[in-house]
Amino acid sequence: MQTLIHTYQASLDWLYRQFFIQKLNTPLGYVFIATISLALGLGLAMVGLKMGIIVLAGILAIPVVIACFISQQFGLAICLVIAFLIQFINKFGNYPAGLALDGLVFFMFFAVFVKQIWERDWSFANHWISGIILIWVAYSVMQVLNPAAASRMAWVFTVRSLAGLIILYFVACYAFKSLARIKWMLKFIIFLALLSALYGLKQEFIGFSQAELNWLYADEERFQLIVQWNRFRVFSLFSDPTTFGIVMAYCSVFCIVLATGSFKIYQRIALIVGAILMIMSMGYGGSRTPVLLVPAGLVMFVLLTMKKEVLIGAGIFFVLGTAVMMKGSSNPVLFRIQSAFKPTEDASVQVRLDNQKKIQPFLQSHPFGGGLGRCGVWGKRFSPHDWLASFAHDSGFVRIAVEMGWVGLILYMVFLFKILQTGIYYYFRVRNPEIKTLYLALTCLMFILMVASYPQEAIVLLPNSIIFYICLAAIVRLKDFDDPDPVLSPSPAQSREILQMSNK
Numbered sequence: 068m069q070t071l072i073h074t075y076q077a078s079l080d081w082l083y084r085q086f087f088i089q090k091l092n093t094p095l096g097y098v099f100i101a102t103i104s105l106a107l108g109l110g111l112a113m114v115g116l117k118m119g120i121i122v123l124a125g126i127l128a129i130p131v132v133i134a135c136f137i138s139q140q141f142g143l144a145i146c147l148v149i150a151f152l153i154q155f156i157n158k159f160g161n162y163p164a165g166l167a168l169d170g171l172v173f174f175m176f177f178a179v180f181v182k183q184i185w186e187r188d189w190s191f192a193n194h195w196i197s198g199i200i201l202i203w204v205a206y207s208v209m210q211v212l213n214p215a216a217a218s219r220m221a222w223v224f225t226v227r228s229l230a231g232l233i234i235l236y237f238v239a240c241y242a243f244k245s246l247a248r249i250k251w252m253l254k255f256i257i258f259l260a261l262l263s264a265l266y267g268l269k270q271e272f273i274g275f276s277q278a279e280l281n282w283l284y285a286d287e288e289r290f291q292l293i294v295q296w297n298r299f300r301v302f303s304l305f306s307d308p309t310t311f312g313i314v315m316a317y318c319s320v321f322c323i324v325l326a327t328g329s330f331k332i333y334q335r336i337a338l339i340v341g342a343i344l345m346i347m348s349m350g351y352g353g354s355r356t357p358v359l360l361v362p363a364g365l366v367m368f369v370l371l372t373m374k375k376e377v378l379i380g381a382g383i384f385f386v387l388g389t390a391v392m393m394k395g396s397s398n399p400v401l402f403r404i405q406s407a408f409k410p411t412e413d414a415s416v417q418v419r420l421d422n423q424k425k426i427q428p429f430l431q432s433h434p435f436g437g438g439l440g441r442c443g444v445w446g447k448r449f450s451p452h453d454w455l456a457s458f459a460h461d462s463g464f465v466r467i468a469v470e471m472g473w474v475g476l477i478l479y480m481v482f483l484f485k486i487l488q489t490g491i492y493y494y495f496r497v498r499n500p501e502i503k504t505l506y507l508a509l510t511c512l513m514f515i516l517m518v519a520s521y522p523q524e525a526i527v528l529l530p531n532s533i534i535f536y537i538c539l540a541a542i543v544r545l546k547d548f549d550d551p552d553p554v555l556s557p558s559p560a561q562s563r564e565i566l567q568m569s570n571k
Contacts, residue, residue: 128167135175139242142175143537144255146235150530151259154306158282168529169227175238182241191240194543196489199482200237204230206478207439210471216438217450224449225440225470228527235533239540246502246548249541253505256534260318261341267303267311267348275299300353310528312357315349317515320364321508327377328504356522364515371494371507419461419522426458426469436472443524463520463527483517490542497549505545509538 135142146168153164183189207230211222243249275283283290293300293308300308322342326335349357362385369381429437437455440446443466446456460466468476490510497503516535519525526535 132171132174135171136178139175139179139238140248140252142171142178143235143239143242143252146171146533147255147259147530147537150533151263151304153529154310155304157306159278169231172232172235172238176234179238179241191243191544192237194489196482196485196539196543197237197240199478199485200233203478203482204233206471206475210436210439213435213438215433215436217441217446217453217455218438221440221445221449222438223440224445228532229439232532233536236536236540239537240544243540243544246545249505249545249548252537253541256537257318257322257338257341259530260314260345263303263305263311264315264341264345264348267301267315267351268344270299270301270303271348271351295353301348301351303348303352308352309354309356309523310531312349312352312354313360313516313519313523313525313528313531314534315345315352316357316360316519317364317512319345319349320361320368320515321512323365324368324508324511325504327372328508329500330504356519360515360519363518364511367511367514368507371491371510418459422459422461423465426460426465429455430468430473434472434474436468436470436475439470441470442466462522463524466524486513486539486542487517493542493546497546499548499550502545502549506542509542509545512538513542 131145135145149164149168149171153168156164207226210216210226211219216222239252243252270279283293289307293302301311302308303311305311305314319342322338322345326338326342328335330338346361349361365381365384369377440449441453442455442458442460446453446458450456455469458469460469464476464479467479471479487510490506490513494503494506494510497506513535516525516531525531
């Protein structure tokens with residue numbers, strides 16, 4: 068075993084020197100590049116452009132996969148990029164980006180296991196949340212035995228989003244070996260969200276690309292969803308305005324909360340500017356759910372801080388917001404936003420309530436649910452004649468209750484409650500002001516995603532699922548980098564004083 072470990076470590080060192088230090092500037096590197104070039108040329112000539120792009124992506128994926136095996140931090144960044152761009156890529160063709168993301172997550176999880184052969188330290192995942200996640204994964208896997216399930220293939224496709232990607236939490240916990248790594252990853256999330264906001268504003272003021280228009284006109288239902296009141300609702304890099312709006316909602320609140328922390332002035336200004344751009348692009352998306360999420364996140368922020376300046380700022384924000392919502396307007400963007408605060412006048416809200424009441428007898432008689440993938444997209448694909456395939460659940464919580472039963476819903480609610488409890492607990496107990504601000508911002512972000520899961524399937528959608536598990540790992544790991552307790556760990560000056568007193 069020791070010989071195997073030594074050989075494995077030597078191989079990793081050799082690959083690192085070849086790719087990152089010598090940068091393939093060696094005879095072996097020249098042969099490698101020439102072989103790739105020749106294979107690419109032959110591939111394009113034989114299989115066509117689309118398959119050639121897939122082949123090129125596969126070739127480029129080799130060094131990326133090696134880098135992800137060596138550095139899980141780099142792998143998390145790649146997962147985020149794929150999650151943000153996956154729907155954008157699909158507008159140009161049907162590429163297996165989703166399978167690539169799943170494969171990368173499992174590969175990095177395998178890499179963590181391999182590294183534990185000689186590290187033998189699982190303390191990074193030593194938390195109650197880790198145990199609940201393992202129980203949730205086990206329960207999801209056992210759903211394949213559910214006798215009420217209409218299709219086993221539907222389980223295969225559904226378990227990926229409910230229990231497959233969740234193992235990214237353990238990869239992130241392992242990767243977050245310092246406070247600097249956590250901060251870098253959160254900055255990268257903000258950067259990607261800001262790029263999405265800017266692209267959404269580009270769609271609003273400059274227009275859509277021809278590929279986006281072709282994708283839009285290819286589906287009548289999609290066209291009716293996005294084109295309303297004789298205007299195009301922007302969706303940025305994503306597949307629909309609602310997903311885009313939800314991302315902008317929690318990222319804008321995240322930036323606002325961080326801007327109240329003890330950061331440099333230019334950083335705080337950049338965060339406020341970024342939040343404004345995200346809220347603007349969210350408004351042009353025209354989705355009502357994200358409009359409600361922003362004040363919900365700010366209410367959580369106010370309740371946790373209860374500082375005078377925060378209360379004053381929140382009061383001004385809500386007064387101005389109320390005035391805007393009460394003002395009549397013929398502007399389609401503003402009218403759409405105002406309608407979010409008039410649920411009694413929205414027929415879709417009543418339809419959702421009626422559907423939830425209609426499904427209650429089924430939930431009461433099926434404690435373990437009807438099986439994963441029985442409703443929604445996978446239900447229509449694998450069991451189209453089943454009555455649940457056409458049931459409009461319109462909610463992440465309702466879908467879990469239908470497919471996994473009230474037992475699964477209780478387990479999932481315990482999981483979400485434990486996340487909020489952990490974030491709030493450590494927010495009030497850590498001593499480092501920077502870490503305290505990060506706990507506050509992360510707790511507000513997670514709260515928004517939980518609230519969004521009632522009217523929408525928020526958490527399981529990309530990129531929300533990747534962001535959710537990365538932020539969850541940050542909540543679990545941040546406490547490990549807090550300042551030491553001065554009572555338990557005295558400062559150098561206190562240590563010298565204690566030593567002098569003992570000498571006397």
